[in-house]
C-alpha cells in the first residue's frame with residue numbers, strides 16, 4: 001500500500017510548495033496531506049523513492065559550447081534533452097550545473113544566452129572564475145586583476161572589495177609615485193596583495209610588464225626588484241585553455257598562452273618557477289569540486305535528501321571536459337581511500353567532496369568528431385610532446401579516454417537515465 005501511494009505521489013505533479021518528500025495524495029485527485037515523518041522514516045522514504053527511480057542520486061555537469069550551442073545557434077538535440085530534464089512546472093528533475101571555461105562576462109549574461117533553450121538561474125551557471133567566490137580570505141585584500149570585459153563588475157560580484165585593473169595601475173604611474181611614500185597609491189599594500197588572472201588581456205606587453213613588476217616587488221612596483229621576494233605574492237588563475245576556436249580557420253590564442261608567456265618571463269628573470277595559489281576552470285579539480293558543491297546545494301533546496309553519488313560531466317572536448325571529469329573521478333577514488341578530502345575544504349572554504357564517482361560523457365557535436373579523432377587511438381593521436389594542457393597538469397592517456405561516447409546531449413541524457421534506472425515521469 002505504501003509503495004503504491006508513494007509511487008503515485010512521486011509520479012504526480014509536485015504539490016503546491018514543491019516539497020515532494022513530505023506530501024502524499026491521500027485520496028481523490030486534488031487533496032494533498034502533509035506528513036510529519038520521524039527523521040528515520042524520512043530517510044527511509046528518501047531511500048525508497050530513490051530505489052523506485054523517481055528521485056535522483058546523480059547530477060549533470062553540462063558544458064555549453066559544442067554541447068548546447070554552437071556560437072549563438074542552439075544545437076537541436078539540446079531542446080529535446082531539456083524537455084526530459086524538467087517537469088510540467090519547468091522544474092529540473094535532477095540537479096544540473098552548466099560549466100563553461102568562459103570568464104569574460106558575468107554568470108547572468110551566460111544564463112541569458114541560454115534562455116532560448118530553457119529558463120535557468122544564474123546559480124546554475126559556473127564560469128571559470130566562479131570558484132573564486134569561495135576564496136574569502138582574499139576578498140578583503142587588494143587584488144590586481146588581469147583580463148578583459150567588465151573586470152571590476154566580475155570581481156565585485158565574486159566578492160572582491162578592492163580590485164584594481166592593470167589600466168588603473170598604469171594610470172596611477174606607481175613607478176613614479178612610489179618615490180614619495182606619502183603619494184604612494186594606497187591601493188598597493190605589501191603583504192596583503194595578490195594577483196588574479198581572469199583571462200587574456202588586450203595589450204599583453206603592458207599586462208606582462210606590470211604583473212612581473214608587482215610579483216618581483218611584493219606589491220610595490222615602484223621599488224627595485226628583489227630576488228628574495230620568493231615565494232612571490234599569491235597568484236590565482238582562471239581558464240587555462242591554450243587556444244580556442246573562433247571564426248578563423250585555425251585556433252586563436254587563449255588565456256593559457258598568456259600564462260605560458262608570464263611563466264617563462266618570470267622563470268627567465270628569476271630562475272624560479274611561477275607558482276599558482278589556485279588554478280581554476282576545466283580541467284582543474286577545484287572546478288569540479290565547486291560544481292559538486294552547487295549540485296548538492298540544488299538537491300538540498302529541492303529536499304532531495306539522498307546522497308548524490310554520481311556526477312555525469314557531458315562535454316565535447318577531450319582535453320578539458322573528459323580529462324577534467326576523469327581527473328576528478330580519480331581524486332574521488334583516491335581521497336576516499338586515504339581520507340584526505342577535508343584538506344582542500346579548509347583552504348578555500350569549499351565543502352568536502354562527497355560524490356563516489358564522476359563519469360565523463362563525450363558528445364560529437366562540438367570540438368570532438370569521431371571521424372577525425374576517435375578513429376585513432378588517443379595514445380597515438382595526442383602524444384605528450386604536443387600536450388596542450390597547462391604546465392602543472394601531467395599528460396596521462398588514461399585521462400582522455402571517455403567513459404561514454406554519444407552522438408549528442410539528448411543521447412547523453414537518455415544514456416544516463418538508463419544507467420541510473422531513473423524514471424521520473
Ligand SMILES: [Mg+2]
Nearest residue numbers: 063065066316
Ligand atoms: Mg565545449
